[in-house]
Amino acid sequence: xxxxxxxxxxxxxxxxxxxxxxxxxxxxxxxxxxxxxxxxxxxxxxxxxxxxxxxxxxxxxxxxxxxxxxxxxxxxxxxxxxxxxxxxxxxxxxxxxxxxxxxxxxxxxxxxxxxxxxxxxxxxxxxxxxxxxxxxxxxxxxxxxxxxxxxxxxxxxxxxxxxxxxxxxxxxxxxxxxxxxxxxxxxxxxxxxxxxxxxxxxxxxxxxxxxxxxxxxxxxxxxxxxxxxxxxxxxxxxxxxxxxxxxxxxxxxxxxxxxxxxxxxxxxxxxxxxxxxxxxxxxxxxxxxxxxxxxxxxxxxxxxxxxxxxxxxxxxxxxxxxxxxxxxxxxxxxxxxxxxxxxxxxxxxxxxxxxxxxxxxxxxxxxxxxxxxxxxxxxxxxxxxxxxxxxxxxxxxxxxxxxxxxxxxxxxxxxxxxxxxxxxxxxxxxxxxxxxxxxxxxxxxxxxxxxxxxxxxxxxxxxxxxxxxxxxxxxxxxxxxxxxxxxxxxxxxxxxxxxxxxxxxxxxxxxxxxxxxxxxxxxxxxxxxxxxxxxxxxxxxxxxxxxxxxxxxxxxxxxxxxxxxxxxxxxxxxxxxxxxxxxxxxxxxxxxxxxxxxxxxxxxxxxxxxxxxxxxxxxxxxxxxxxxxxxxxxxxxxxxxxxxxxxxxxxxxxxxxxxxxxxxxxxxxxxxxxxxxxxxxxxxxxxxxxxxxxxxxxxxxxxxxxxxxxxxxxxxxxxxxxxxxxxxxxxxxxxxxxxxxxxxxxxxxxxxxxxxxxxxxxxxxxxxxxxxxxxxxxxxxxxxxxxxxxxxxxxxxxxxxxxxxxxxxxxxxxxxxxxxxxxxxxxxxxxxxxxxxxxxxxxxxxxxxxxxxxxxxxxxxxxxxxxxxxxxxxxxxxxxxxxxxxxxxxxxxxxxxxxxxxxxxxxxxxxxxxxxxxxxxxxxxxxxxxxxxxxxxxxxxxxxxxxxxxxxxxxxxxxxxxxxxxxxxxxxxxxxxxxxx
Numbered sequence: 005x006x007x008x009x010x011x012x013x014x015x016x017x018x019x020x021x022x023x024x025x026x027x028x029x030x031x032x033x034x035x036x037x038x039x040x041x042x043x044x045x046x047x048x049x050x051x052x053x054x055x056x057x058x059x060x061x062x063x064x065x066x067x068x069x070x071x072x073x074x075x076x077x078x079x080x081x082x083x084x085x086x087x088x089x090x091x092x093x094x095x096x097x098x099x100x101x102x103x104x105x106x107x108x109x110x111x112x113x114x115x116x117x118x119x120x121x122x123x124x125x126x127x128x129x130x131x132x133x134x135x136x137x138x139x140x141x142x143x144x145x146x147x148x149x150x151x152x153x154x155x156x157x158x159x160x161x162x163x164x165x166x167x168x169x170x171x172x173x174x175x176x177x178x179x180x181x182x183x184x185x186x187x188x189x190x191x192x193x194x195x196x197x198x199x200x201x202x203x204x205x206x207x208x209x210x211x212x213x214x215x216x217x218x219x220x221x222x223x224x225x226x227x228x229x230x231x232x233x234x235x236x237x238x239x240x241x242x243x244x245x246x247x248x249x250x251x252x253x254x255x256x257x258x259x260x261x262x263x264x265x266x267x268x269x270x271x272x273x274x275x276x277x278x279x280x281x282x283x284x285x286x287x288x289x290x291x292x293x294x295x296x297x298x299x300x301x302x303x304x305x306x307x308x309x310x311x312x313x314x315x316x317x318x319x320x321x322x323x324x325x326x327x328x329x330x331x332x333x334x335x336x337x338x339x340x341x342x343x344x345x346x347x348x349x350x351x352x353x354x355x356x357x358x359x360x361x362x363x364x365x366x367x368x369x370x371x372x373x374x375x376x377x378x379x380x381x382x383x384x385x386x387x388x389x390x391x392x393x394x395x396x397x398x399x400x401x402x403x404x405x406x407x408x409x410x411x412x413x414x415x416x417x418x419x420x421x422x423x424x425x426x427x428x429x430x431x432x433x434x435x436x437x438x439x440x441x442x443x444x445x446x447x448x449x450x451x452x453x454x455x456x457x458x459x460x461x462x463x464x465x466x467x468x469x470x471x472x473x474x475x476x477x478x479x480x481x482x483x484x485x486x487x488x489x490x491x492x493x494x495x496x497x498x499x500x501x502x503x504x505x506x507x508x509x510x511x512x513x514x515x516x517x518x519x520x521x522x523x524x525x526x527x528x529x530x531x532x533x534x535x536x537x538x539x540x541x542x543x544x545x546x547x548x549x550x551x552x553x554x555x556x557x558x559x560x561x562x563x564x565x566x567x568x569x570x571x572x573x574x575x576x577x578x579x580x581x582x583x584x585x586x587x588x589x590x591x592x593x594x595x596x597x598x599x600x601x602x603x604x605x606x607x608x609x610x611x612x613x614x615x616x617x618x619x620x621x622x623x624x625x626x627x628x629x630x631x632x633x634x635x636x637x638x639x640x641x642x643x644x645x646x647x648x649x650x651x652x653x654x655x656x657x658x659x660x661x662x663x664x665x666x667x668x669x670x671x672x673x674x675x676x677x678x679x680x681x682x683x684x685x686x687x688x689x690x691x692x693x694x695x696x697x698x699x700x701x702x703x704x705x706x707x708x709x710x711x712x713x714x715x716x717x718x719x720x721x722x723x724x725x726x727x728x729x730x731x732x733x734x735x736x737x738x739x740x741x742x743x744x745x746x747x748x749x750x751x752x753x754x755x756x757x758x759x760x761x762x763x764x765x766x767x768x769x770x771x772x773x774x775x776x777x778x779x780x781x782x783x784x785x786x787x788x789x790x791x792x793x794x795x796x797x798x799x800x801x802x803x804x805x806x807x808x809x810x811x812x813x814x815x816x817x818x819x820x821x822x823x824x825x826x827x828x829x830x831x832x833x834x835x836x837x838x839x840x841x842x843x844x845x846x847x848x849x850x851x852x853x854x855x856x857x858x859x860x861x862x863x864x865x866x867x868x869x870x871x872x873x874x875x876x877x878x879x880x881x882x883x884x885x886x887x888x889x890x891x892x893x894x895x896x897x898x899x900x901x902x903x904x905x906x907x908x909x910x911x912x913x914x915x916x917x918x919x920x921x922x923x924x925x926x927x928x929x930x931x932x933x934x935x936x937x938x939x940x941x942x943x944x945x946x947x948x949x950x951x952x953x954x955x956x957x958x959x960x961x962x963x964x965x966x967x968x969x970x971x972x973x974x975x976x977x978x979x980x981x982x983x984x985x
Contacts, residue, residue: 068136263475283338299340304394679786
């Protein structure tokens with residue numbers, strides 16, 4: 005049998021160049037977009053740069069793809085159009101990659117963005133548009149049949165996928181950044197020239213004249229190999245939609261168990277695409293005529309297996325292993341995709357294939373990914389989306405299979421597969437206790453709840469913890485840290501003049517709203533951290549903040565703002581300090597200067613504990629290059645840097661100094677951080693920036709903020725240029741320093757002791773300061789205010805450390821409390837418990853005895869004293885304490901157990917048995933108590949005469965042995981008796 009078949013292309017000699025050109029084109033385009041995104045991310049770190057760039061690029065790509073036919077309709081000589089389009093494409097790409105070589109920083113992405121956002125958009129649009137034109141040509145050629153009955157669709161798809169995978173892998177391994185950046189730019193330009201060289205030899209027409217040939221078909225073979233095809237394109241497109249959805253859900257699933265990062269995302273995309281390519285090749289080895297139909301039902305099976313393994317393991321294995329597991333579903337997707345393409349090739353002619361493939365590869369993914377990206381994935385939403393997609397994957401193929409003319413056994417097996425998968429999924433969902441609630445499926449931030457439990461209105465912050473996003477520290481909460489941030493703002497307010505317009509750029513606003521900003525008269529507060537980075541969490545309303553906070557990326561705010569400022573205060577969070585180098589670059593400072601009035605001040609506040617030494621050194625050098633004058637304050641580990649081009653702007657005026665004194669006396673927030681305005685000036689570092697740089701450089705990676713304290717000098721403050729305009733003020737300050745030198749020295753030591761959690765030293769200094777209170781009302785109010793809450797603060801901290809099993813730190817805190825009040829029962833008692841845990845008998849006796857002197861009728865303390873006496877084999881004395889505790893209505897199984905042991909030790913077995921019975925009635929599940937009781941009963945019921953050496957009672961087994969302190973697992977975990985009450 006023969007039939008006439010239509011072909012599109014006759015020349016087969018150079019068709020192998022087309023997939024090479026496809027790979028090179030997409031590789032260059034994606035490399036260009038990746039470089040552009042990384043460049044924009046540098047100065048727009050919190051902005052959704054990736055999303056915006058890809059949206060612009062895709063729109064331009066679609067536009068080029070759409071108008072390509074119009075271009076190619078002008079002439080049948082497609083090579084001319086290709087070369088012209090490619091020439092402009094190479095010019096656009098090379099301009100981007102090489103612009104810094106020829107025009108320098110004037111054409112950096114930042115400067116282009118600052119000068120014209122529209123030109124930045126144009127840089128994205130032009131290459132993407134031209135890439136769309138070229139892609140239309142390549143796809144059209146690849147979907148046509150050559151005279152030897154072959155086509156290039158398989159090669160086209162593989163080349164496309166390999167280009168995607170290659171770029172994302174290069175991005176994941178940071179190729180082309182840092183020291184390789186220049187090499188990358190040159191390499192990208194050379195690759196574009198290679199594409200041009202390849203394109204010269206491609207001469208296939210876009211609109212070829214059809215060719216016809218007679219084809220002979222073996223009827224029997226054809227009948228055996230008959231394929232059953234779907235009649236509706238909807239199902240073909242649905243297959244692509246499923247794959248995209250599963251790939252997206254796979255990324256979300258990994259985000260739940262592993263910290264989200266762009267590197268991890270790049271690795272995931274690269275790995276899944278490579279796995280799909282492997283599946284693509286594997287599908288060529290086996291001809292499964294119905295696989296493109298029934299493959300959908302395998303998608304949920306393989307994805308559920310991947311998901312349940314991750315939930316079962318709960319991050320116990322590395323991300324690389326999880327990535328390897330994700331490759332298995334991707335392999336199946338690739339296998340199914342190849343069969344889908346085979347179906348398209350066999351079902352449709354040249355132009356129909358082109359339209360179907362073009363729609364499937366370049367149209368469908370965009371709305372699917374866009375819709376998924378705007379969905380807020382809570383636990384319930386994730387599983388609903390997943391299970392609905394899985395249900396469609398099972399039902400639609402089932403309807404098709406049951407309409408086929410195949411045996412009932414095959415239909416029954418397929419039905420059994422579906423039912424088994426459904427029941428298995430339900431079982432594992434329940435067994436693994438997968439959440440089905442409104443909580444977010446994965447979070448950007450961690451430990452934000454510690455902030456929601458914090459009351460910033462209190463004079464002290466009890467809570468302590470580290471808030472993280474994207475797996476790295478973003479904010480560290482502690483009482484000393486909050487105080488130092490407030491001190492920094494108070495110091496900055498000294499330099500505010502009348503009519504000053506201030507801009508506060510505070511990246512900590514999501515974690516801590518500094519109430520002392522109200523010391524500034526006219527200010528705008530900007531928070532660049534978007535709410536999605538903290539998972540839309542909000543701080544509880546405290547009532548002290550009376551200012552509005554703008555949410556915007558810094559660069560965009562500066563460019564859009566029509567106001568200029570006299571004072572810019574910049575407070576990066578610790579995530580910024582480590583990851584966002586632009587925030588400390590010369591380009592950033594120059595950008596801010598464009599919005600600063602003449603003689604304006606720039607103030608930088610950084611946390612030195614979390615600031616990399618190299619980053620700090622770089623920031624100070626850039627500030628030194630950008631501003632003429634500088635001044636510094638050091639509040640323990642919080643550094644304040646003030647810079648200006650006018651030395652007069654950094655002068656401290658008498659009005660500002662006196663205003664601060666009024667704030668300290670009238671504002672409770674100020675009175676808790678300074679005892680007097682001279683206390684603030686004591687933290688000034690009146691040195692040149694070069695001296696600080698020298699300290700940092702000499703310390704290297706071992707830099708400690710403590711070394712900067714060596715630069716403090718009262719004489720240097722008095723003699724500094726910052727007081728030269730106010731000689732009377734300088735004289736007054738000199739007198740205050742002389743009068744309060746001892747107090748100021750102690751305060752400085754106390755602040756540092758608080759920062760490093762040296763509680764005992766902090767209290768020692770407070771008590772030393774108390775000696776000055778009879779003749780100094782200011783220090784009297786300051787010390788009394790601190791002592792009034794320190795014991796409560798230490799108590800809370802000590803309990804927290806006990807829960808963390810950090811016994812030594814808890815001991816230090818309780819000792820600090822006793823220095824404030826030696827008659828504090830709780831501190832003495834809990835110290836005794838801690839020393840029991842630490843097996844220090846002498847200290848335990850001491851503090852427990854002190855506790856009983858304060859409260860002699862406390863049953864818990866009495867019981868613990870009995871335990872200590874029992875452990876030192878003073879059984880009769882121990883019995884007195886145990887009996888007293890029992891008379892005070894303490895009824896715990898351990899009390900009666902130790903009372904029974906004590907009676908058994910002195911030979912009173914009847915009372916011992918009575919105590920064991922009582923203990924067993926309180927806690928029938930305690931195996932040790934039951935064993936003691938049963939062994940004693942056996943001993944009493946025995947009629948045999950045994951010698952003392954033959955007795956087997958467990959108490960007698962302990963004869964001659966030192967009885968260890970009764971610190972069982974329950975005592976260590978729950979902190980002994982009083983926590984069990």
